[in-house]
Amino acid sequence: MKRFTPFAAMALLAGCTSFKSFTAFEPATPADYTGPTANVADQVMVISAQRLHVFEITQVDGRRLASSSMASKRAGEGSGMTLTPVALTNELPLRPAQVKLQATTQYASPMLAMANTSCRTVGEVSFTPTEGKRYIVTGQIAAKACEVWIEDAATGQPVTEKISGPGTER
Template sequence: MRAAVLLGSVALLAGCASLEPATPADYTGPTVNVADQAVQVSGQLLHVFEMTQVDGRRLASTSMATVRANQGRGFSVAPVALTNDLPLRPARVRLQAATQYGAPILAMTNPTCRVDGDVAFAPEAGKAYRVTGRVTAEACEAWIEELATQQPVTDKVSGKGTKS
């Protein structure tokens, strides 16, 4: 699992060239905002809940932005959370929940989790949303919630927790 997290981080950095905006260039209608979330657990660890794709389009992600912003900081990490404006129409979005350490070596020697998957999302006008979730020993999960009510509006993407 730890090797997979390290390889996933390398793949994230290698695949940056083909990223697209969440809203297609030819779309001119209303949009809604969906914010990623990065929870600071310690000076070396974040729990990241993010949207990485919309209808098959790969997005810039909080994970990638955080890695770039923290290069050269040694083992410490500070979050960089991104937001996306999505067209006001039903979409298929890929969500991800993951632990993110300040240095790859920490992911090889500490508990990690990473889960991603696609969910249906039908945003409503006038509302704001965020990707949220939980990382525990038992489960690693992500979903989208309405920001004002903190109520889930998508199914959960779930996987194994940090317990090896």
């Protein structure tokens, strides 16, 4: 049986301290940013007590954000076969950014997900928020296409390109 040497133990621990946890989330606005921000809200559509359509930002300039799909999953834990929708919002600096958007179908259980149609489309878009504007992440989940984009909340006009993927038709 081999034993760990002190050197091996130190190397292992050094690796642990430099490893960035997969569960670490960061704010959409960097800590060193002090200027104005714009509000960007995720959207969670209730389709049934067991199914949600979620349109969300999951990253801004490579920073991983807490997501509405995970918040909804956690909020519904212990409530049996029902989901609790939670739509998060993010404050973004008023400067160009690369944002990762996601459109996904969320079910109350893995068995429901396996037995029903679903969608998951993810992609990056360029986005520059404007002062005084509010935005919403929106999209569609349909048989022919699964799409997600950001639009101006007041006008309903898209302000980013659309990320498109295959629909729920099998």
